[in-house]
Amino acid sequence: MTIQFNEETFRDDYTFRNSDWAIKRFPFPFHEDSYMYSVNMEQHQGGPAGSVFEKRFDVDEHYVAEMKDRALVLAEDPLRCQSLPHMTLAGWDLLELIMVSKSEDYPDLFELHRDGNNWHWINRPMGIEQKFVFMDESTLPYGPMEYITRQAQGDFCVLDQRDDNLWMDAGMVTTQADWSLDFDIGMNFFEWHAPVPKAHEMGIFVRALKFLLNIQQGMPARRLNWTMTVNPLLDTSPENYHKWGVQKTTLTPENLGAKQHLRVELQTFFRLPRSNALVFPIRCYLISLEDLVTVPKWGRRLHRVIRDLPVELATYKGFIDNRPMILDYLAQHDDGLPTSDGIWPDLATEPPLSPS
Amino acid sequence: MSKFQFPESIKSRPVWGTLEPRAGKAHLMVADSEGAEALLDLAQADATLMARAHVIYIPRETGESYTVRLKELGAAQFYVGPSYEAAVPRLRRTLSDAHMGLQVYLTGTEGLMGQAMREAIEAGIPHSAIQTEHRGSIARRMQCVHCKGITDDVITDPFVCAHCGLNLFVRDHYSRRHAAYQGVCIDAEDPGNVPEPVRLYS
Numbered sequence: 001m002t003i004q005f006n007e008e009t010f011r012d013d014y015t016f017r018n019s020d021w022a023i024k025r026f027p028f029p030f031h032e033d034s035y036m037y038s039v040n041m042e043q044h045q046g047g048p049a050g051s052v053f054e055k056r057f058d059v060d061e062h063y064v065a066e067m068k069d070r071a072l073v074l075a076e077d078p079l080r081c082q083s084l085p086h087m088t089l090a091g092w093d094l095l096e097l098i099m100v101s102k103s104e105d106y107p108d109l110f111e112l113h114r115d116g117n118n119w120h121w122i123n124r125p126m127g128i129e130q131k132f133v134f135m136d137e138s139t140l141p142y143g144p145m146e147y148i149t150r151q152a153q154g155d156f157c158v159l160d161q162r163d164d165n166l167w168m169d170a171g172m173v174t175t176q177a178d179w180s181l182d183f184d185i186g187m188n189f190f191e192w193h194a195p196v197p198k199a200h201e202m203g204i205f206v207r208a209l210k211f212l213l214n215i216q217q218g219m220p221a222r223r224l225n226w227t228m229t230v231n232p233l234l235d236t237s238p239e240n241y242h243k244w245g246v247q248k249t250t251l252t253p254e255n256l257g258a259k260q261h262l263r264v265e266l267q268t269f270f271r272l273p274r275s276n277a278l279v280f281p282i283r284c285y286l287i288s289l290e291d292l293v294t295v296p297k298w299g300r301r302l303h304r305v306i307r308d309l310p311v312e313l314a315t316y317k318g319f320i321d322n323r324p325m326i327l328d329y330l331a332q333h334d335d336g337l338p339t340s341d342g343i344w345p346d347l348a349t350e351p352p353l354s355p356s
Numbered sequence: 357m358s359k360f361q362f363p364e365s366i367k368s369r370p371v372w373g374t375l376e377p378r379a380g381k382a383h384l385m386v387a388d389s390e391g392a393e394a395l396l397d398l399a400q401a402d403a404t405l406m407a408r409a410h411v412i413y414i415p416r417e418t419g420e421s422y423t424v425r426l427k428e429l430g431a432a433q434f435y436v437g438p439s440y441e442a443a444v445p446r447l448r449r450t451l452s453d454a455h456m457g458l459q460v461y462l463t464g465t466e467g468l469m470g471q472a473m474r475e476a477i478e479a480g481i482p483h484s485a486i487q488t489e490h491r492g493s494i495a496r497r498m499q500c501v502h503c504k505g506i507t508d509d510v511i512t513d514p515f516v517c518a519h520c521g522l523n524l525f526v527r528d529h530y531s532r533r534h535a536a537y538q539g540v541c542i543d544a545e546d547p548g549n550v551p552e553p554v555r556l557y558s
């Protein structure tokens with residue numbers, strides 16, 4: 001299908017909306033009625049047609065608007081994109097991976113023509129046409145990582161692999177769930193995960209790192225992560241927390257369905273060929289609770305997950321104060337019926353909400 | 357003087373050790389304030405060390421309390437500086453000259469150790485050749501995550517950012533590159549509601 005790109009904002013007047021198509025394909029992150037941290041990783045080799053898992057880098061109706069939002073963030077704060085000097089080669093690797101994937105997966109939107117090192121890139125949705133010399137930085141308006149990630153939805157961490165660890169030595173981070181690239185740059189896997197509760201003690205990070213260190217080229221992996229965000233604000237950065245934090249206090253029982261969003265990250269992992277770095281794209285999907293509960297299974301399940309989530313996780317994810325109000329809303333969409341296994345909406349088989 | 361026991365914390369927070377004499381042709385010792393005591397202990401543990409040592413000492417508020425005793429240790433090079441910043445060019449010069457096997461000893465406040473550690477790592481000194489020992493003030497060097505300004509010697513939580521004036525709470529999340537802990541606005545969700553500052557670890 002051809003994608004209709006939305007004109008919308010992720011700040012100020014918040015005109016962001018999900019179409020019915022986007023709601024049905026939303027990456028709902030809960031495969032059962034409860035949630036706890038786990039090493040939830042699987043191969044990233046496609047998925048059901050039309051799902052966000054199908055392509056290597058999913059492009060959806062929010063693409064153009066998200067890229068405008070990223071440009072605004074970077075204009076205000078260039079430190080959201082940083083690359084330590086030894087990471088330039090990995091930046092070229094990443095540029096190649098994204099250009100090749102997008103032009104193969106979305107040939108009507110993107111084209112890449114290569115004649116030796118003379119490359120010609122066409123990005124139709126953003127109206128960009130660029131001829132450049134691969135591996136020659138002087139032929140692009142930005143460094144390779146910045147150039148391509150200004151044209152790709154989601155955040156990107158580029159990890160150097162050495163001493164049996166991963167090091168966050170480059171990144172483009174403007175749609176993050178409250179962590180700072182500028183602060184975390186140069187840290188290793190255990191250090192940047194230091195603030196996460198429980199998972200260290202559960203041994204999750206030791207096992208996850210082992211898995212990541214062994215990811216081979218052409219064998220990408222993926223996992224889902226999630227949190228809650230008031231208003232469809234992409235840039236929930238610590239840098240701007242003193243500005244957006246107060247928005248959390250604007251929820252009322254009346255506006256909650258429209259304002260409270262489930263925020264899901266589709267995280268993927270690709271080995272890069274020349275640098276042996278690992279790239280970690282973190283793609284953010286937002287959905288208002290009122291849109292989410294149009295899928296009866298998801299409404300039932302989200303209520304149970306949020307209700308039973310350990311306090312430490314609700315606190316870390318930043319919605320502990322609003323949890324009672326969120327639960328009041330979600331309880332109206334949980335009739336206690338059982339739910340089917342797995343994350344899919346199952347609209348044809350799951351019963352509609354029974355009248356209370 | 358008894359050493360402060362830092363409570364268990366998260367994995368980004370540095371863990372400081374105890375200085376021990378190591379074999380080596382050259383020894384670089386960087387200390388501030390009560391870090392002098394750790395150097396005195398070190399010299400006592402191995403009196404032969406000092407003849408091959410370059411000592412960079414910043415007394416700060418301890419003034420003259422330790423300088424005479426330190427000088428009497430007879431270091432090959434002994435420098436007393438008025439501030440860490442003033443000592444940095446000398447430190448960099450020394451590190452850039454360093455030969456394989458240089459042993460580095462850092463002691464005093466977390467701010468001094470963190471910053472000098474960063475210099476040593478950037479100069480290519482392996483972690484295994486760097487030792488640390490905390491002495492003296494438990495104050496922290498803090499980066500404001502909002503304006504990026506550094507506030508040195510923070511002793512209360514919350515504190516006021518010396519650059520942008522926001523009221524920040526003190527996190528344990530630590531960046532070696534910034535040699536600083538992270539400070540985050542404490543009243544973002546309830547503007548104006550700033551708790552009474554309390555001394556760190558109290």
Ligand code: HEM
Binds near residue numbers: 180192204208316317
């Ligand atoms: C190498 C790629 C990865 C990068 C760059 C990355 C980065 C991050 C960052 C920056 C945070 C926020 C920490 C903070 O509070 O400051 C985080 C949270 C977290 N990460 Fe990762 N991560 C990676 C891989 C993984 C993997 C493979 C797992 C597997 C279990 C994982 C599990 C988690 C969990 C459970 C959280 C807490 C999330 C929440 O509760 O919202 N991460 N990660």
